[in-house]
Amino acid sequence: MATGYLEARFESGGPLNESGTGPFSTKTIYVPVMSFKPSPGVSHLLRDDENRNQDQPLTALPEAYDPSHDLEVRLYPDATGFFFTHTLGLPATIAGVNSGTVADMFGSVIPGGCWRHRWTAPFGPSGAFPYTTTFRVAYKDQLAYFTMKGAGAQSVSLETPEKGGARLKVSGPALVMQGTTDHALSPAYETLSIAPFMKSSLSIPAWVGLNQVATEDFTVNIDNPMDSIRSLGIASFFPDRMEKADTPVTFTGSIPKRNVGTADYQALVNATSFAGTARWQNQSSIGTTTFKYAINMAFAALQYTDGGPQALENARNLGQDLTFRAAYDGVTASVVVELVNATSSYT
Amino acid sequence: MKALILTLPGASLEPHVVTADFGPVPGYYHPTIPTPVGGPGELPLDMATAYAENPTTHLGLVDVPKGDVDAARDFWSGQRDQLRAGVVSAMALAEAGSGDIVRATDEAVAFSESVPPTETEET
Numbered sequence: 001m002a003t004g005y006l007e008a009r010f011e012s013g014g015p016l017n018e019s020g021t022g023p024f025s026t027k028t029i030y031v032p033v034m035s036f037k038p039s040p041g042v043s044h045l046l047r048d049d050e051n052r053n054q055d056q057p058l059t060a061l062p063e064a065y066d067p068s069h070d071l072e073v074r075l076y077p078d079a080t081g082f083f084f085t086h087t088l089g090l091p092a093t094i095a096g097v098n099s100g101t102v103a104d105m106f107g108s109v110i111p112g113g114c115w116r117h118r119w120t121a122p123f124g125p126s127g128a129f130p131y132t133t134t135f136r137v138a139y140k141d142q143l144a145y146f147t148m149k150g151a152g153a154q155s156v157s158l159e160t161p162e163k164g165g166a167r168l169k170v171s172g173p174a175l176v177m178q179g180t181t182d183h184a185l186s187p188a189y190e191t192l193s194i195a196p197f198m199k200s201s202l203s204i205p206a207w208v209g210l211n212q213v214a215t216e217d218f219t220v221n222i223d224n225p226m227d228s229i230r231s232l233g234i235a236s237f238f239p240d241r242m243e244k245a246d247t248p249v250t251f252t253g254s255i256p257k258r259n260v261g262t263a264d265y266q267a268l269v270n271a272t273s274f275a276g277t278a279r280w281q282n283q284s285s286i287g288t289t290t291f292k293y294a295i296n297m298a299f300a301a302l303q304y305t306d307g308g309p310q311a312l313e314n315a316r317n318l319g320q321d322l323t324f325r326a327a328y329d330g331v332t333a334s335v336v337v338e339l340v341n342a343t344s345s346y347t
Numbered sequence: 348m349k350a351l352i353l354t355l356p357g358a359s360l361e362p363h364v365v366t367a368d369f370g371p372v373p374g375y376y377h378p379t380i381p382t383p384v385g386g387p388g389e390l391p392l393d394m395a396t397a398y399a400e401n402p403t404t405h406l407g408l409v410d411v412p413k414g415d416v417d418a419a420r421d422f423w424s425g426q427r428d429q430l431r432a433g434v435v436s437a438m439a440l441a442e443a444g445s446g447d448i449v450r451a452t453d454e455a456v457a458f459s460e461s462v463p464p465t466e467t468e469e470t
Contacts, residue, residue, distance in 0.1 A: 003366070003449070005366070025357065026356045026357045027356065027357030028355055028356045028357050028358070029357070029358075030355075032447065032450060034447065077359070078359040078361075113360070184368075184402075184403045185403060186365055186366060186367040186368065186372075186401075186403045186404045186405060187365070187366045188353060188355045188358065188363040188364065188365045188366075188376070188405050189363060189364050189366070189450065190359060190361055190362075190363060191361060191362040191363060191364055191375060191430060191433060191454065192364075192433040192434055192436075192437040192450065192451065192454045193362070193426075193429045193430045193432060193433025193434070194361055194433070195433075195436075287360060287361065288422070288425070341359065342359045342360040342361045343357070343359040343360070344360065345357065346357070
């Protein structure tokens with residue numbers, strides 16, 4: 001039986017470079033990954049352009065490393081909160097109470113024993129740095145262990161395929177990847193009795209032209225641009241600083257429709273702003289309550305950015321492919337993301 | 348009375364499965380609700396002590412008042428059907444090729460061994 005694990009903690013004091021040792025968040029998670037690929041990103045100095053009177057390739061030297069990571073995990077309630085925090089920064093967390101005074105954005109009353117985490121645009125920690133994570137990776141059967149520091153969530157997608165459960169794909173650059181001795185950790189996972197979110201969880205309560213044509217699929221992408229740079233703060237093969245790039249955190253996505261609808265077409269060509277919501281309601285209840293784990297998203301001003309009707313052909317169902325982007329209309333936050341789960345804090 | 352508790356920092360307040368170097372630790376563990384040990388159908392105290400003393404596990408042995416132990420036993424017996432259903436559905440998904448067979452197997456072992464065999468059964 002294969003063994004291995006991925007442990008993740010936030011770097012609460014800012015991105016850690018080769019000489020950084022902490023601090024870390026209290027929140028620790030063993031991610032039930034389907035796949036985690038750490039890449040060292042080596043770039044060796046090749047010296048074959050030097051004339052040394054040799055008709056053979058010359059030895060290379062280490063020059064620069066640019067590590068990166070690529071992760072895929074099912075949308076489990078705790079893992080979802082962890083990676084939303086990784087991407088969007090720390091949420092505003094409020095504990096549910098049995099008196100009925102705490103509700104989610106759809107008005108569902110959140111009881112005691114549940115926590116509502118809310119991320120509101122503009123996202124991310126204030127300042128120049130994104131929120132980063134240290135990953136400890138154990139290829140246990142191969143007796144190979146790595147630590148990756150300063151890992152950022154640059155590109156995140158939230159997909160809800162027909163089968164196989166909803167998935168979160170996270171990738172981005174990191175500052176350091178080093179082989180280490182055995183971390184000697186024992187993973188502890190959320191029990192399997194808590195289901196991941198899946199297609200049956202998802203509904204789109206509000207969207208332009210919603211009642212006109214049926215939605216086929218819904219995917220959300222979060223672009224959180226960042227750059228790993230060498231600021232000459234320390235001498236290292238690795239970059240020493242992870243900085244936010246110029247553009248803000250942007251939510252985009254795709255929403256293919258089963259049929260061609262004129263409301264969508266008009267919204268596309270006129271760049272009409274419209275409000276939209278998406279809601280994932282899990283089949284599992286939180287703790288001993290009857291409240292279902294939930295992910296809620298509200299977009300104040302969505303605009304279609306690309307797409308159009310599929311080709312007219314001899315078929316009964318002809319749909320349309322549409323991509324959207326969440327924007328700020330000058331009044332309401334462009335995106336609000338909520339997660340209700342059993343985790344009391346992501347700090 | 349003694350009980351084991353999950354000490355993983357920041358763990359969600361749900362039952363967890365712990366996988367140590369030697370494989371899955373029998374039973375389920377929660378950050379705030381203790382898992383009683385030493386009673387019928389529970390981990391023997393010496394085994395629980397060994398797990399808690401293993402520096403690589405996220406388990407701690409705590410003293411719990413009798414009333415809290417009874418409440419914890421009620422909680423875990425109430426969870427049992429749900430936990431079993433979770434294992435069954437995960438195994439089905441894994442066998443159908445759309446789940447994680449390693450994790451499902453680990454948890455199946457944790458579940459099946461949550462009632463340790465008696466000496467009579469072992470021989």
